[in-house]
Amino acid sequence: MKLNFGAGHWQQKGWINLDYHTGYDLNKSLLRQFPDQSVEAIFTSHCLEHLPFETILPLFKECYRVMQPGALMHITLPDIDIFSRILQENDTEFLPRANPSYYAVPPRNQRPLETNVQEAAGFIFGWTQMECDHRCFFNYNTLYLLLRFAGFTKINQVPAQQSRLVECNANTRDAGGGYLGGFINGDSVAFSLFADVER
Numbered sequence: 001m002k003l004n005f006g007a008g009h010w011q012q013k014g015w016i017n018l019d020y021h022t023g024y025d026l027n028k029s030l031l032r033q034f035p036d037q038s039v040e041a042i043f044t045s046h047c048l049e050h051l052p053f054e055t056i057l058p059l060f061k062e063c064y065r066v067m068q069p070g071a072l073m074h075i076t077l078p079d080i081d082i083f084s085r086i087l088q089e090n091d092t093e094f095l096p097r098a099n100p101s102y103y104a105v106p107p108r109n110q111r112p113l114e115t116n117v118q119e120a121a122g123f124i125f126g127w128t129q130m131e132c133d134h135r136c137f138f139n140y141n142t143l144y145l146l147l148r149f150a151g152f153t154k155i156n157q158v159p160a161q162q163s164r165l166v167e168c169n170a171n172t173r174d175a176g177g178g179y180l181g182g183f184i185n186g187d188s189v190a191f192s193l194f195a196d197v198e199r
Helices: 053-066 080-088 094-098 113-121 140-149
Strands: 002-005 016-018 039-045 067-078 154-157 192-198
Touching: 039 053, 053 067, 053 140, 067 080, 080 113, 094 113, 140 154, 140 192
Parallel strands: 002 016, 002 039, 039 067
Antiparallel strands: 067 192, 154 192
């Protein structure tokens, strides 16, 4: 059994999608319905930051419980250290370069850097009617500590698309913007944190 946290309505063959928009509330249910050591892989990309911070440690403890020995979990999150660096260095070119179809066009290319960073990091969000705001923020150190406190000891930060969970390295879009059906959202790679976690 393989679990994908927060994929919306997108479904990848062989994976069970746990998402609020498809009727599964990770915040309330965690992984209680899954037996001990029944899961061979977990993938989550840009999902955990939408949960309350107090849910993260209990969720990671549940991940540890349900994962088989040797199972892998790949986690992708916005990296708050990157957003902090953008502001500290006044790097006005970073977001347009990272996601040109979104940040290099009006109105975003005409807004102050702080506004675009706030939006990209999730402090403000254009889809407030969907309650998609970010509720917690991570860098590698906070992620590492939470995973250690949940019982994991094999935790590694990895480059984009170099997970040991190989099937999760596929990009969702080709160079022309066409949908490929993979796991990695190319629009957010430049400001994301990637980690492989082994049970």
